[in-house]
Amino acid sequence: MQRIAEIYGIEKEIRGRTAEERLAVRQARTRALIDKLHAWFAATAPRMMAGSATSDAMKYALQRWAGFTRFLDDGRIEIDNNAAERAIRLVTLQRKNALFTGHQLGAENWAAISSLVETCKMLDINPYAYLCDVLTRIITRADTDPIDDLLPYNWVDTHAAQASFEMSSIAAPPDHPKLQHRPRCHVGDFYRLPCTTLGRTALPMQ
Numbered sequence: 680m681q682r683i684a685e686i687y688g689i690e691k692e693i694r695g696r697t698a699e700e701r702l703a704v705r706q707a708r709t710r711a712l713i714d715k716l717h718a719w720f721a722a723t724a725p726r727m728m729a730g731s732a733t734s735d736a737m738k739y740a741l742q743r744w745a746g747f748t749r750f751l752d753d754g755r756i757e758i759d760n761n762a763a764e765r766a767i768r769l770v771t772l773q774r775k776n777a778l779f780t781g782h783q784l785g786a787e788n789w790a791a792i793s794s795l796v797e798t799c800k801m802l803d804i805n806p807y808a809y810l811c812d813v814l815t816r817i818i819t820r821a822d823t824d825p826i827d828d829l830l831p832y833n834w835v836d837t838h839a840a841q842a843s844f845e846m847s848s849i850a851a852p853p854d855h856p857k858l859q860h861r862p863r864c865h866v867g868d869f870y871r872l873p874c875t876t877l878g879r880t881a882l883p884m885q
Contacts, residue, residue, distance in 0.1 A: 682716050682719070686712050686716075689708055693705075698754030699754055701754035702753065705750065721741060724738055724741065766797040766801065767793075813834065816829065
């Protein structure tokens with residue numbers, strides 16, 4: 680635990696720095712600690728009681744060591760997936776509350792939309808602004824047109840000004856004259872869209 684705490688202490692020091700700076704520090708300070716930890720795991724695991732939680736954890740780590748230590752060679756990668764775990768917490772709660780999505784394609788669409796929303800939040804993009812813009816633009820494109828420029832990572836570069844929009848500045852209120860005769864779309868319609876057509880066709884309207 681002391682070795683792991685020391686490694687995480689270094690990560691705390693370099694949090695917020697550029698990928699290049701993080702990589703340099705990891706190569707200079709963290710790699711040696713990781714190598715020592717690997718040697719200790721390899722020497723200790725065979726002496727642990729078979730089937731114990733500690734033994735299983737060590738074997739699990741040793742079998743996946745290349746993946747666990749990938750962060751040493753890329754400053755963009757985090758040391759763990761805690762950020763992802765925090766991001767899906769609300770999704771997990773919603774899944775528990777909703778119980779079901781209707782069918783398999785509904786679940787896949789839900790997962791895709793949730794992934795886009797959480798990516799937007801991570802990039803400080805207003806998810807509502809992003810979805811309004813992208814779903815409006817994507818239906819005018821041909822099925823063969825590339826969509827890379829509509830992904831959150833690229834969208835923020837060309838539409839950064841929209842990221843700080845408030846919802847009131849994006850859509851008119853429901854009683855606005857322009858919306859009096861406009862059909863409304865319901866969130867549940869997302870779950871009935873075929874996965875292959877999500878984002879390629881207009882949302883079902885009621």
